[in-house]
Amino acid sequence: MEFEPFKIVPVGYVRGGPETYIEILPGFWEATEGLTEGNWIKLILWFHESDRPEKRKILKVHPQGDPENPLRGVFATRSPVRPNPIAIYTVRIHRIEEGRIYIDDIDAFDGTPVVDIKPFVESLDCPKGTEIRGDPK
Secondary structure, eight states, rough: OOOOOOOHHHHEEEESSEEEEEEEEEEGGGGGTOOOOOOOOEEEOGGGGGGOOHTTTTOOEEEGOOOTOOEGGGGSEEEEEEEESEEEEEEEEEEEEEEEEEEOOOOOOOEEEEEEEEEEEOOHHTTTTTTOOOOOO
């Protein structure tokens, strides 16, 4: 399997501690205009800790890293090990300070690159009449 690389630049980084926030890089502060406290957003992260050639080749995993769970294709799991280690979270904005968006706690490492932020739009992200099936783990 041959990969053709392309470039993605971070717009910020996840920061942990007593509160989780996104540190927006100065060149992207203007892009946060219009976001407000209480908004729901989708974060797209690059799981840089899983970005290794050998991990990108893994196509099946035990969900949640538990060998008792049967092997599944990575596209049917939330595993950070995948051909492109991208993660997507839906979180609520608690507050915004210059260069920081405080959000719900997430399971990403401190320093995880944020590659994009999008508003959560119910009509697009939760289409009516869509049946939600079981937890993919």
